[in-house]
Amino acid sequence: MTGWSYGVILAMAGVVAVLLVVDLVRDRSAQDSHYIGLAVLQVGVLAQLVGGSVALARTDRDVEGAVFVSYLVTVALLPVVGAFFSLAERSRVGTTILLLAVATVAGLELRLWDIWGGTRG
């Protein structure tokens, strides 16, 4: 499960980030489409939280369990927290906050891949 899930979520985060940048350039507040994209991303990271935890329990890899799970939890909280922050700021600030949240998700996915030992195969 875990191997490809990072790629999928990175791709989703990438798509949402592009949408956000486009509207940021246009100086627009966060749009419904962004929140829909964010909701899809939220479902993805929640699935990853469950799938990742199960995979961790089953694996015989040398993974730092506590670190791995804490990253999974953080990444699962980011879209919803970011959404609440941006809803309170209906301007390009809100759009920027969503972009920051999505970028953080992407960064954490790379770290998760690292912790899981993705580079080691």
Place this chain on the structure above:
Amino acid sequence: MAEELSTGWGRALVFVYGVFAVAATGRSTVQLGEDAGKLPYWLSLVAAVLYLLATTCLLVGGRVGWTVARAAVSIELVGVLGVGVWSYLDTGLFHDKTVWSHFGQGYGFLPLVLPFAGLAWLRHTRPPSGAV
């Protein structure tokens, strides 16, 4: 001032500082749990405390909040610059990535940008004369 410090771009700052507070706290706790004898891990903890302090003060607002936030962000700037330079000079000590080493390279250099953004925002929201 309370609403001004944490609204507008301040809200974006609160969000980023909050994320960094969580990230730095988590990382330093885990690293110190593994090996409490390494200086860089303690520096990460210092960073974590400063991020927490800055986040809280931005949210609390008021003159006291503003003043403490400026102190915290100023120390943060000195810290990230100092540790950044230090980590390039003494590569042996900073073998493991921490929040501030190499100017926050492990975090997309955001730790380097953050204090500048913070100080700019605090300058923008400086309480009317008579304060500090």
